[in-house]
Amino acid sequence: MGEEMSRKPYVREISKTTWFLRQPRYMRYMAREVTCIFIFAYTFLLICALGSLADGPDAFQEFLNSLRSPWGVLFNLAVLVVTAYHSLSWFVVTPQAMPIQRGEEFVPGNIIVNAHYGAWAVVSLIILIWGM
Amino acid sequence: MEIIKTDVAIVGAGGAGLRAAIALAEADPKIRIALISKVYPMRSHTCAAEGGAAGVIKPDDSLDLHFNDTVGGGDWLCDQDAVEYFINEAPKELIQLEHWGCPWSREPDGSVAVRPFGGMKIKRTWFAADKSGFHILHTLFQTSLKYPTIQRFDEYYATDLLVDDGRCQGFTALEIRSGQMKQFQAKAVIIAGGGGGRMFPFTTNGAIKTGDGMALAYRAGAPLKDMEFVQYHPTGLPNTGILLTEGCRGEGGILVNKHGRRYLQDYGMGPETPVGQPVLKTMELGPRDRLSQAFWHEQKKGNTVSTQWGDCVLLDMRHLGEKKINERLPFVRDLSISYLGMDPVKEPIPIRPVVHYMMGGIHTDIQAATPLPGLFAAGECACVSINGANRLGSNSLTELLVFGRRAALSAIAHVQSGLATSNDAALAAKAQDSENRIRALFAKSQGTESIAGLRKEMMHTMEEGAGIYRTGEELAKTCDKIAELRQRYAGIALHDKTSVYNTDLLQALELGSMLDCAEAVAVGARDRTESRGAHQRLDFTARDDQNFLKHTLAYYHPTEPPRLDYLDVVITKSQPGVRDYSGAKQ
Amino acid sequence: MAKSNKPIFWGLFAAGGTVTAFVTPALVLITLFAAFGAGMDMFTYEAIHAFAAWWLGKLIIFGVILLSLWHAAHRLRVTAHDFGIRADTVVAYVVYGLAALGTLMTIVYLLRI
Amino acid sequence: MSERQIQLEVLRYNPETDSAPRFQTYAVPCLNEWVVLDALNYVKENLDPTLSYRWSCHMAVCGSCGMMINGEPKLGCKAFIHEYGDSIRVEPLAHFPIERDLVTVVEDFIAKLASVKPYLIPKEDKPVSAGEFKQTPAELMKFKQYTLCINCMLCYAACPQYGLVPEFVGPAALALAHRYNQDSRDGGRDQRQEVVASDEGVWECSFVGACSEVCPKHVDPAGALQQIKVASTIDWYKEHLMPWVKK
């Protein structure tokens, strides 16, 4: 028991750039977050499509051709996987962000999640039928 | 040594300490309040209370009924004026807590719900699911954050009261994180340090319940009262002592022996009631002392189930169904599954009686004042004598509130009564003595005794001699043993020489507190040659109102066993009668 | 402490997250078909132009693109932070600037259709 | 009774003699139903009285015994030995400075709890003599879950944003604010928003969700925080786009 102050708390530094390698759940989180890069890029692809549409049939055909390049195919494939992951990760957390209370009970989370999956399927189907 | 000057200092930030602090802050924003606690307030053991808090609120209930249940439950060792004050204040305090946000369970119409509890003739226990104490503690702690005048000293361990000029003027405390001693100077001190169940091996009490508050007052000259009355709770988990609340039985759980037979009717608590339809004050809803004693008899008859953790009886709740268990007793289910690997929905749970609560404590009057001027006490560490020889479940959470506030009001009155100025030099000298004592303990390294070793011996002898049933012979042995342990305590060795967060030192200090309290328990029990409430003697089986309708007062002596004195029980309107839990006499 | 202005962006982020979760995978499926050259007769300029020229079509396209952009932009800002890029203000200007640019382009194109 | 020998690797740090923490390994004979806290108590009683850690209730309700067990924030009294292999690594809760051994410095957390005004600010004053506020079971259910927090700080140890930005008010404190906001008796939301809806408040959360995954009491702070964000966003749009619909 010294008279003088003997506290010396030790602070463990956390790497600002590699922290997420520490735990699988952080990796899952980062995977979810980087979906935005693909969504960003894909949205610009849509904007380009829109631009070509505005420029007339030739420009549009050119856009379609460019889509058909190996890079175009690869890009679309990648975006498909990534956005599907985004959708799943988004629906899975909706009951947390927007719980529904009926009387004394909360509607069980899995019901809300499943309802979202169902709606997702319906919306996708409508888009596909409409788009084709 | 740093000196912290304040008006009122409170030792302990559990239910009682926090309630006192809030009452002080509300009464007068000019009062400086120091609230010190050896753990962060929400770690205090009030958080473990599950069942609920009693207070008359429903139209079918009355203050008289609560009075009768309490006094009869306490086997007439209660001071009836104190009980009267208590039951009058109880509903107000519980409503006050509701106004502070306590999430009490509700009736469909939005009014607070009440549940039945052992020894209570009417449903009057307010509850917040099965985490009542937890919610009370957190509500109080969070509410206390509203008041800037409550200055908290978290993780400070009070070591000695400072008494000068015949009154208590503060205490010394160890700042745990730095290992430095501080002197708290206060015009009034309230002790709210909780109970001391840790002096027994099987207990529902957390590690911090080591009787420090009682020992502080005791060593400073205030007597401990009725320490021999130690409550066993009939339904603890056998391996950890974790409590399964009385609410289990309140909701309809039953106790059966190894033959699957309910047995309480054999011990004066019958006639047997239908399964799942509990009747108040009989069978499973009899008082704790009787239920624990019935266990002991069943064990002697060989009717208990032997498990890897020792002898048990079974608490069967299966007939309640999963829905009700989840709704009313979710914590109980969680605890059983987690710590015993057994699900009460599917199987009966083995349980045994475990030490739960100390009816005794620092002697206070109905004002929460101790005989030492300037010193007040409230909560489990105090003995205002509303619990008598056996506390009724759910009276103690209410007691924290009622007498926590009462202690605050008395402290204010004391502060405002115009005190002589304190003699700083004298206080400093006493504080220095205290520091020297702690330093000497800290420096001990040659000793041959270990803290863990002494603690084990203490627990063992307490269980042997001062357990559910006692005899003069066993008690005499326990008294001798504790006296011996107190001497050997001087020979302990401390291995940890670091100032910062030295838990070795803390455990040594806590062991000192427990030994002092344990001696008061054992000596009090040895000399009370009767059976009453939780104090049951096999050699004196009858209650003896002639000689023992009295409180035991134990006065500390540094090297010898305590000196005992007796004080008459205050009786106002209920003459001692027979405690009847047969349900026959409706 | 002052209340944050993040709700502006977060509102768009949340709405956008929901919209992209529902529609983007299906849209990608369509462009993927196009990329594979499957069902080329369906991707006629006329049909798509007609949709984009219809007022409700315009509104839908605008809504989906706007929300996707701002969803992605806001999340990218957070992600940059998560990767250790602490110049939050600069990042915010860049990502929101990109989103604003995309929004502007969309408006111009839609008006020209 | 089955007994098993465990290698307990404990992070030790003595501020008076060590410049950095180090691991120390103890061989502990454990009973199968033990929790990690029991193993630590065994060490303290039999092997090394200098080991320091906090605990009290041994029933997962006092919140004292949070620690990292094999890298995961856990309550020592609810981490069952039988769920682990023969070697268990115990460290102080992540993201908090180490005071000594497994004891962390937690003032920051306590200050944050206090900062959100975690007490009932009643809609209307009511004297005690007028009886209790009415609250239906459904109204109670609305916030009940958020009252269950035992302040164990596991969520802070799990939340990477708290680790990266120590100013973040953090999951438990914000969930507690939400608890009072959702209480039918309370009218103090506006006052709490000052801190709750600030940059260091709910907006530092990026919904990693780790807080809710580790919470031993299923409080779901992550959910509470998202609900706060939704409500604060509606506030903002109302205030700025529709100033005429003032509450």
Ligand SMILES: Cc1cc2nc3c(=O)[nH]c(=O)nc-3n(C[C@H](O)[C@H](O)[C@H](O)COP(=O)(O)OP(=O)(O)OC[C@H]3O[C@@H](n4cnc5c(N)ncnc54)[C@H](O)[C@@H]3O)c2cc1C
């Ligand atoms: C498992 C369990 C269940 C229970 N259930 C119920 C129930 O349903 N109904 C009911 O009415 N009662 C119940 N009880 C009893 C009741 O909970 C306790 O009697 C009550 O909570 C004690 O409160 P307290 O404020 O006196 O002490 P505590 O809450 O124990 O607080 C003691 C305080 O003193 C501090 N302290 C102690 N020593 C020192 C020191 N040397 N220096 C500084 N600070 C110190 C501690 O840090 C702590 O803050 C139960 C008890 C247990 C154990």
Ligand code: SF4
């Ligand atoms: S929210 Fe859960 S994890 Fe966080 S402090 Fe509360 S109980 Fe612990």
Ligand code: F3S
């Ligand atoms: S982990 Fe942290 S980022 Fe948010 S959702 Fe939980 S507080």
Ligand code: FES
């Ligand atoms: S000891 Fe209380 S939570 Fe673990």
